[in-house]
Amino acid sequence: MSVFHNVVVVGGGGAGLRAAIAIAEANPRLTVAIVSKVYPMRSHTVSAEGGAAGVAGADDSLEEHLYDTISGGDWLVDQDAAEAFVREAPSELLRLEHWGCPWSRQPDGRIAVRAFGGMKKKRTWFAADKTGFHMLHTLFQTTLSHPDVVRYDEWFVTSLLVDDGQVYGVVAIELATGRVETIIANAVIVCTGGCGRVFPFTTNANIKTGDGMALAYRAGAPLKDMEFVQYHPTGLPFTGILITEAARAEGGWLLNKDGYRYLQDYDLGTPTPHPAMRSMELGPRDRLSQAFVHEHDKGRTIDTPYGPIVHLDLRHLGAEVIDAKLPFVRELCSKYEHIDPVKELIPVRPVVHYMMGGIHTDIHGATPLTGLYAAGEVACVSINGANRLGSNSLPECLVFGARAGQAAAEFVGSTRSAPGAAVYAQARDAQRLLEREFTRHTEGHERIADIRTEMQTVMENGAGIYRDGESLATAADRLRELRERFDHATVDDRSRTFNTEVIALLELSFMLDVAQSIVACALHRGESRGAHQRTDFPARDDLRFLEHSLVHRTPDGGGRVGYLPVKITQWPPGERVYGR
Amino acid sequence: MADTITLQVARYRPGQEPEPVFQSYDVPLRKEWAVLDGLNHVKDHVDGTLSYRWSCRMGICGSCGMTVNGSPVLSCATFLTDYAPGPVRVEPLRNFPVVRDLVVDITDFMAKLPSVKPWLIRDDEPEPEGEYLQTPGELDDYKKFSMCINCMLCYSACPVYALDPAFLGPAAIALAQRYNLDSRDEGAEDRRDVLSSAEGVWACTFVGECSTACPKGVDPAGAIQRYKLTAATHAVKDFLLPRGAR
Numbered sequence: 046m047s048v049f050h051n052v053v054v055v056g057g058g059g060a061g062l063r064a065a066i067a068i069a070e071a072n073p074r075l076t077v078a079i080v081s082k083v084y085p086m087r088s089h090t091v092s093a094e095g096g097a098a099g100v101a102g103a104d105d106s107l108e109e110h111l112y113d114t115i116s117g118g119d120w121l122v123d124q125d126a127a128e129a130f131v132r133e134a135p136s137e138l139l140r141l142e143h144w145g146c147p148w149s150r151q152p153d154g155r156i157a158v159r160a161f162g163g164m165k166k167k168r169t170w171f172a173a174d175k176t177g178f179h180m181l182h183t184l185f186q187t188t189l190s191h192p193d194v195v196r197y198d199e200w201f202v203t204s205l206l207v208d209d210g211q212v213y214g215v216v217a218i219e220l221a222t223g224r225v226e227t228i229i230a231n232a233v234i235v236c237t238g239g240c241g242r243v244f245p246f247t248t249n250a251n252i253k254t255g256d257g258m259a260l261a262y263r264a265g266a267p268l269k270d271m272e273f274v275q276y277h278p279t280g281l282p283f284t285g286i287l288i289t290e291a292a293r294a295e296g297g298w299l300l301n302k303d304g305y306r307y308l309q310d311y312d313l314g315t316p317t318p319h320p321a322m323r324s325m326e327l328g329p330r331d332r333l334s335q336a337f338v339h340e341h342d343k344g345r346t347i348d349t350p351y352g353p354i355v356h357l358d359l360r361h362l363g364a365e366v367i368d369a370k371l372p373f374v375r376e377l378c379s380k381y382e383h384i385d386p387v388k389e390l391i392p393v394r395p396v397v398h399y400m401m402g403g404i405h406t407d408i409h410g411a412t413p414l415t416g417l418y419a420a421g422e423v424a425c426v427s428i429n430g431a432n433r434l435g436s437n438s439l440p441e442c443l444v445f446g447a448r449a450g451q452a453a454a455e456f457v458g459s460t461r462s463a464p465g466a467a468v469y470a471q472a473r474d475a476q477r478l479l480e481r482e483f484t485r486h487t488e489g490h491e492r493i494a495d496i497r498t499e500m501q502t503v504m505e506n507g508a509g510i511y512r513d514g515e516s517l518a519t520a521a522d523r524l525r526e527l528r529e530r531f532d533h534a535t536v537d538d539r540s541r542t543f544n545t546e547v548i549a550l551l552e553l554s555f556m557l558d559v560a561q562s563i564v565a566c567a568l569h570r571g572e573s574r575g576a577h578q579r580t581d582f583p584a585r586d587d588l589r590f591l592e593h594s595l596v597h598r599t600p601d602g603g604g605r606v607g608y609l610p611v612k613i614t615q616w617p618p619g620e621r622v623y624g625r
Numbered sequence: 626m627a628d629t630i631t632l633q634v635a636r637y638r639p640g641q642e643p644e645p646v647f648q649s650y651d652v653p654l655r656k657e658w659a660v661l662d663g664l665n666h667v668k669d670h671v672d673g674t675l676s677y678r679w680s681c682r683m684g685i686c687g688s689c690g691m692t693v694n695g696s697p698v699l700s701c702a703t704f705l706t707d708y709a710p711g712p713v714r715v716e717p718l719r720n721f722p723v724v725r726d727l728v729v730d731i732t733d734f735m736a737k738l739p740s741v742k743p744w745l746i747r748d749d750e751p752e753p754e755g756e757y758l759q760t761p762g763e764l765d766d767y768k769k770f771s772m773c774i775n776c777m778l779c780y781s782a783c784p785v786y787a788l789d790p791a792f793l794g795p796a797a798i799a800l801a802q803r804y805n806l807d808s809r810d811e812g813a814e815d816r817r818d819v820l821s822s823a824e825g826v827w828a829c830t831f832v833g834e835c836s837t838a839c840p841k842g843v844d845p846a847g848a849i850q851r852y853k854l855t856a857a858t859h860a861v862k863d864f865l866l867p868r869g870a871r
Binding site: 083088089139140143148149151152153154156175178182187192221251252284286373494538540543 | 674681767810
């Protein structure tokens with residue numbers, strides 16, 4: 046049995062919803078389905094706090110946003126993509142305003158913008174410190190005004206259907222019933238977000254298991270720049286809950302155990318009482334997280350049961366500013382740390398936050414597979430290069446979600462090819478394999494959670510903020526072992542009804558693929574650039590590595606790594622300068 | 626403080642099992658652990674069949690609403706130590722059909738959402754080049770009602786919804802008001818029939834449990850009361866004034 050839609054969008058977060066609206070607007074006769082393992086308003090876009098960058102002020106220019114993005118990404122950014130991005134970000138943010146997003150305002154009623162890390166000008170639009178939440182709900186509610194956009198809420202996509210390099214749909218499980226369905230489509234847009242859960246300590250929600258990356262990877266599409274994993278410098282210990290960069294943009298300080306603003310020791314500028322752009326606490330995330338490791342090595346962090354920490358000091362901002370600009374920070378600190386940032390220091394440590402890499406796409410969101418598109422964190426266009434700047438990811442979801450939607454709509458309007466017998470045979474095979482997972486019986490008794498926890502430890506130890514050839518080779522070996530152990534993982538739950546254990550099993554298998562691709566890319570890149578720091582190759586090497594990593598999956602789950610030149614249009618590689 | 630605490634968790638598969646039963650699990654009692662951490666401990670290490678929803682574990686995605694010791698709460702934002710020495714009774718949200726264990730069926734709410742037209746309605750075509758101006762004061766008029774995370778705690782707490790599932794309910798009405806009170810919106814008239822119907826605001830008997838249960842300070846009860854006043858004013862105008870003067 047199968048159903049048909051012109052376009053299937055996998056994932057209902059910022060990028061997926063934006064893509065669906067773009068298709069509905071481009072061609073109202075097309076049927077669009079959003080297939081997501083959670084209700085759209087549960088998507089992880091909801092957790093984004095600080096804001097969304099788009100040039101807004103008279104003192105700012107697209108050129109400056111472009112330069113900040115390229116230098117922030119340590120010149121691994123495709124400059125044509127970044128040009129399109131900075132050009133279209135303001136109009137996308139404005140469209141969201143027209144759809145009702147409650148952006149914070151200036152006294153005269155115009156949009157307000159705030160400072161952000163690595164940005165030379167104030168250009169970050171914000172809705173207090175719940176920007177992602179408001180953007181997501183605005184987009185979701187706007188899709189409700191398009192009755193032609195249908196949803197498969199709580200459906201988990203398990204594979205893409207591919208024949209001769211073209212994608213024809215997906216196979217998915219309905220969680221509530223365990224029913225497996227084939228959804229045929231002329232085009233598929235993958236918008237499933239990141240994969241932070243392959244690491245033990247992450248800001249990412251439980252659902253961020255790299256599903257879309259693995260789906261595309263298994264279907265034959267290459268992943269790009271997977272070695273670039275962003276650690277955000279300020280996560281709460283134990284939970285990993287994000288304390289937004291906006292806290293520093295509003296004037297917060299990072300202090301070591303001696304109460305010293307240690308960033309001044311790491312070529313990030315000199316302390317000033319008020320925040321200075323592209324300086325100190327407003328430096329880029331990769332550099333700030335690396336500085337933390339050095340402080341730890343010098344014995345200047347504070348040990349806690351949940352790892353070493355430093356302090357984020359907001360006390361000098363006062364209750365009024367904190368309540369107006371950072372209310373969620375105060376709420377989260379109170380709830381999860383039992384402290385009040387108006388009077389107390391916030392304990393923080395670096396935490397895995399964002400994946401610069403992802404499914405290789407062009408600037409229209411198209412992957413090398415015909416009919417397959419990707420947008421948002423799951424994709425790598427690349428506008429983020431080796432390190433994403435804070436507040437560039439939300440507008441990326443909008444700009445490239447819209448572009449992918451428009452490109453898919455155009456493709457669907459022009460394509461005549463229909464799925465052949467091979468596609469239906471593939472769908473039947475996929476269904477049979479899935480049926481087996483529900484009755485999975487293994488000799489061993491490996492628990493899913495044990496394998497998952499070990500994978501996360503392997504990733505942190507082998508591919509953390511600093512890596513080297515040895516740590517990565519060890520990680521690669523351990524991941525291969527874990528893949529063998531995965532075959533012996535047991536499932537307690539034999540029910541078809543809302544079986545979250547089978548879903549966890551499938552997610553773990555996706556995560557193992559993603560983890561292996563990260564390690565493979567990191568092993569091959571013998572240089573240090575942005576978020577990829579190799580202690581055995583401490584310098585950037587533009588002669589050898591001004592290139593994107595491109596990894597194809599091999600049948601054993603490993604990756605074959607190749608390279609693709611970075612597109613440089615106007616800014617040749619230069620030094621990254623912050624604070625001077 | 627004891628090392629462990631007992632969770633008594635409701636287990637149920639309607640249609641396959643005759644009635645819910647409570648299963649007890651001892652989980653570590655740690656200062657930082659939310660009720661959700663206890664459930665995850667069970668799922669990961671003790672019993673993989675336990676079913677519940679969760680995602681962000683920071684109180685913003687709205688997935689993990691449950692009834693804990695009789696009250697509707699977000700299990701990621703409610704802590705085990707608050708219930709020490711226990712036991713902690715964990716049940717699905719009330720007033721919804723149970724899908725399985727702690728997972729409830731919210732399709733009724735999802736179907737009602739579009740009926741209140743929760744999107745910005747404007748007559749102007751095409752869109753203006755710049756933003757619609759909105760002062761911080763105008764933003765404050767509806768801001769509170771825009772904070773709803775659709776966690777369903779208010780429906781679980783609402784005695785009216787318990788008796789009459791056709792009631793539009795607190796979150797949907799608050800969301801309608803979020804747009805009605807937005808200075809950029811011109812759709813109040815389009816939402817009027819649904820809100821003013823017998824299953825709209827007038828079904829509410831103003832018990833106020835919804836606002837007590839809300840983890841985000843949305844105050845749906847306030848939204849409903851405010852709309853009753855609007856609707857009553859309209860009704861009086863409709864009665865007294867000729868059509869053109871309303």
